[in-house]
Amino acid sequence: MEMHESGENYLETILMLKERMGQVRSIDIANEMGFTKPSISVAMKKLRENGYIEVDEEGYITLKDDGYEIATRIYERHKTVAQLLMLLGVKEETALDDACRMEHDISEESYQSLKKHYEFLVKNQA
CATH class of the missing domain: 1.10.60 (Diphtheria Toxin Repressor; domain 2)
Structure with a gap:
């Protein structure tokens, strides 16, 4: 999948929030970026389907290897x-x-x- 600027921004935001807060949920990303929860949910679904993140049963988001590599490079x-x-x-x-x-x-x-x-x-x- 070709990574667009918006995807890079989401991954970078996840990394920054993880460093600051320890755990990250969609609502944290929405609050940080100023987007609606539904917008973030759509973006997280795409990132998950493309193997950049994992979302556990409690809704916590973790960067997978490819997502982490992109996030750290951009950050x-x-x-x-x-x-x-x-x-x-x-x-x-x-x-x-x-x-x-x-x-x-x-x-x-x-x-x-x-x-x-x-x-x-x-x-x-x-």
Whole structure:
């Protein structure tokens, strides 16, 4: 299945909520993303059918290997791009919003160059 930006956002949100709260249900995703519970249910069904998540009998959502790989890749991009933008003087709210858009569309080559530059700046910051 081709993963679209919306699917990546759902997986990333599941990962972030899992890190913050320990367990994740559809209602948590709906609250975090500002979507309706029915919209989230449809999305979770698609992610489950395509092998990205598991939902247990109590409604708790777990990322499967493929889902976890996508979520961590997107979340790492998000954090790195946002931190680089803030280091360059962009306000935090703007940097986080911009990073959310950029994380999906930037090429791997460009991302790796930005990441390398960010790491250099952090290492040499004094």
